[in-house]
Amino acid sequence: xxxxxxxxxxxxxxxxxxxxxxxxxxxxxxxxxxxxxxxxxxxxxxxxxxxxxxxxxxxxxxxxxxxxxxxxxxxxxxxxxxxxxxxxxxxxxxxxxxxxxxxxxxxxxxxxxxxxxxxxxxxxxxxxxxxxxxxxxxxxxxxxxxxxxxxxxxxxxxxxxxxxxxxxxxxxxxxxxxxxxxxxxxxxxxxxxxxxxxxxxxxxxxxxxxxxxxxxxxxxxxxxxxxxxxxxxxxxxxxxxxxxxxxxxxxxxxxxxxxxxxxxxxxxxxxxxxxxxxxxxxxxxxxxxxxxxxxxxxxxxxxxxxxxxxxxxxxxxxxxxxxxxxxxxxxxxxxxxxxxxxxxxxxxxxxxxxxxxxxxxxxxxxxxxxxxxxxxxxxxxxxxxxxxxxxxxxxxxxxxxxxxxxxxxxxxxxxxxxxxxxxxxxxxxxxx
Numbered sequence: 001x002x003x004x005x006x007x008x009x010x011x012x013x014x015x016x017x018x019x020x021x022x023x024x025x026x027x028x029x030x031x032x033x034x035x036x037x038x039x040x041x042x043x044x045x046x047x048x049x050x051x052x053x054x055x056x057x058x059x060x061x062x063x064x065x066x067x068x069x070x071x072x073x074x075x076x077x078x079x080x081x082x083x084x085x086x087x088x089x090x091x092x093x094x095x096x097x098x099x100x101x102x103x104x105x106x107x108x109x110x111x112x113x114x115x116x117x118x119x120x121x122x123x124x125x126x127x128x129x130x131x132x133x134x135x136x137x138x139x140x141x142x143x144x145x146x147x148x149x150x151x152x153x154x155x156x157x158x159x160x161x162x163x164x165x166x167x168x169x170x171x172x173x174x175x176x177x178x179x180x181x182x183x184x185x186x187x188x189x190x191x192x193x194x195x196x197x198x199x200x201x202x203x204x205x206x207x208x209x210x211x212x213x214x215x216x217x218x219x220x221x222x223x224x225x226x227x228x229x230x231x232x233x234x235x236x237x238x239x240x241x242x243x244x245x246x247x248x249x250x251x252x253x254x255x256x257x258x259x260x261x262x263x264x265x266x267x268x269x270x271x272x273x274x275x276x277x278x279x280x281x282x283x284x285x286x287x288x289x290x291x292x293x294x295x296x297x298x299x300x301x302x303x304x305x306x307x308x309x310x311x312x313x314x315x316x317x318x319x320x321x322x323x324x325x326x327x328x329x330x331x332x333x334x335x336x337x338x339x340x341x342x343x344x345x346x347x348x349x350x351x352x353x354x355x356x357x358x359x360x361x362x363x364x365x366x367x368x369x370x371x372x373x374x375x376x377x378x379x380x381x382x383x384x385x386x387x388x389x390x391x392x393x394x395x396x397x398x399x400x401x402x403x404x405x406x407x408x409x410x411x412x413x414x415x416x417x418x419x420x421x422x423x424x425x426x427x428x429x430x431x432x
Contacts, residue, residue, distance in 0.1 A: 073102060073114050074320055080121055081316035085366060089125050096122050105347065109330035116352045117323050120359035139349075140223050144187065146349035151189075153336045154329075155401045156425050159408075159417045160275075161190045162397060163427040164302040166390045168271045169197055171299045175269040176206045181296065183249075183289065184278035185212040188227040192234050199238045207241035211262060215249040215281060249285070252292055270298040276305040276372050277354075281361040283311045286372065290379035294432060301381060301430040307423040308358070311369045315362055322358050325423070326351065332419040335403045376430055383413035384429040391415060 076095050083092035096118055103115035151157035172178050178198070180191065191210060199205040210231070214224060228244055235242030251260055264270070272293050279286050293301060308325035310318050329351070333343060370378070391408070394415055398406045409416045414428040 069102075070110055073099065073110075074323070077114065077117060077121070077319060077323065078316045080118075081319050084121060084124055084363070085315050092121070093125055096125075105344070109334055110327045112347065113323055113327040113330055113355075116326070116347070116355045117319060117359065119352070120356045121319075123356060123360065124363055140220065140226065142345065142349045143223075143353075146346045147187065149338075149342050150333075150346045150350050153338055154333060155398055155406055156329075156417060157189075158397055159394060160304045160425060160427055161193055163386060163390055163394050163415055164273065164304065164429075165190060165194045165197070166393070167302055167384070167386060167429045168194065168300060170387060170390075171271065172198070172206070172269055173201075174203075175267075177209075177265055177268045178206050179209045179211070179264065179268045179270045181270060181272045181293070181298065182210060182212045183273060184275045185210070185214070185224075185227055187223075188231045190273070191231060195231075195235060195238065195240055195242070199240055205238070205240045207243075208235070209242070209265075209268070210244040212244065212246050213249045213252070214246055249282075252285070252288060270296055272296070272298045272301040274301055274303045276303060276309040279361075280309065280354075280358045282365065283361060283369070284365040284367075286369075287375055287379070290375060290381070294380050297432055299431070300384065301432075302427065303376075303430065304425055304427045305372065306425050309372060311362070311365075312371045314368065315366050318362050319359065322355070326355060328419050328422040329424055332403070332405065332424065335405060373428075380432060381430040384431050385413045386415055386427075386429060 076099055080092045080095040080099075083089070083095070099114075099118050103111055103118055105112055105115050168180075180194075182191075185191075195205075195208060198208065212224075224246055228246070231244055232242060245261065245263075247261060254260070274289070274293065276286075279289070306325055308318075308322035310321045313321065330347070333346065369375070376383075391410065394417075395408050398408050398417065405420050407418050409418055411426070414426045416426040417424045
């Protein structure tokens with residue numbers, strides 16, 4: 001089954017897709033002057049051309065000053081994170097207070113990203129991080145609007161949904177009963193797209209079931225209800241058999257997984273959606289989740305990671321990896337030249353809460369762990385290679401983005417969406 005996403009113009013996958021052209025700065029060539037030229041006309045002309053020459057030393061100086069400023073900010077954030085980690089909040093607060101004079105939610109992408117991480121570190125000092133559910137009580141309408149705007153201007157959401165759904169569709173071919181185990185259901189947009197494609201396939205639509213695991217401290221009950229009703233309504237519209245259940249993620253800590261309210265019918269084909277970023281609140285639970293998923297014997301596990309999901313490095317360095325990742329993401333958003341008010345809402349209601357979850361979640365579990373890919377392999381999973389069709393159509397999707405600078409790279413078995421050679425998000429598929 002080939003995914004025919006309405007937002008994608010499909011390329012013939014046997015054709016070679018040219019790489020995105022890189023715009024080259026124009027070189028200003030100045031005419032050589034003869035020492036024999038004389039007179040006021042020659043002098044004035046020469047002075048005008050001299051003023052028109054690019055001021056390369058000034059550009060280099062400004063770039064060096066910018067790099068020095070960024071490094072100084074990074075050093076201060078590392079120092080503040082180290083002090084928080086070692087239990088010295090007074091000195092940490094002093095550093096963060098000084099950063100208040102350097103950082104702002106308005107300015108260049110790096111400055112804005114650093115501001116949000118500084119704010120997240122201040123939350124660690126201001127609140128009891130064992131109960132952070134009150135930090136995420138943002139108006140749901142604003143959150144949905146921000147997410148919608150982000151998914152429209154950035155290809156990241158479409159890239160993840162398309163590559164993961166296409167991999168799932170290929171293993172669901174010929175199956176009459178399909179069951180999705182999801183650890184990050186969000187607003188359910190990924191599964192609405194999958195349902196639409198399953199209905200169009202030859203042989204009619206299968207019955208589809210979703211079991212979504214949600215953490216009570218990070219998911220809003222009203223938000224989950226909104227997602228459930230939307231998916232049920234959509235399934236009814238397309239005349240597809242559908243069922244969805246929500247299970248508390250904390251239930252996996254119980255002594256017996258057989259007591260969980262999970263129901264698997266005969267001849268059900270299971271697929272698991274396991275985004276690494278969904279565990280930013282509780283990174284220590286990933287090994288437990290992988291053992292549970294292994295017992296389910298799914299046909300496929302799809303995952304995505306943002307490049308900054310680094311529990312294998314100390315807490316301060318994890319903060320800097322995430323800062324650099326979000327700085328690149330903000331830079332890609334700036335390139336769109338969108339309405340500033342809309343961009344501010346995306347950052348305030350979508351990106352900043354994500355940054356807070358990364359910082360607060362990692363502080364809750366400071367011990368270093370193996371890289372997540374190593375945990376997958378140690379738990380008995382092996383990587384699957386995306387099909388040539390999936391790879392070529394992911395490239396088509398990115399090429400349709402009106403802004404130059406996005407591109408897709410293949411790294412081993414993963415597909416990576418990059419902005420100016422910097423990783424934004426990667427997707428991968430696994431089997432037991």
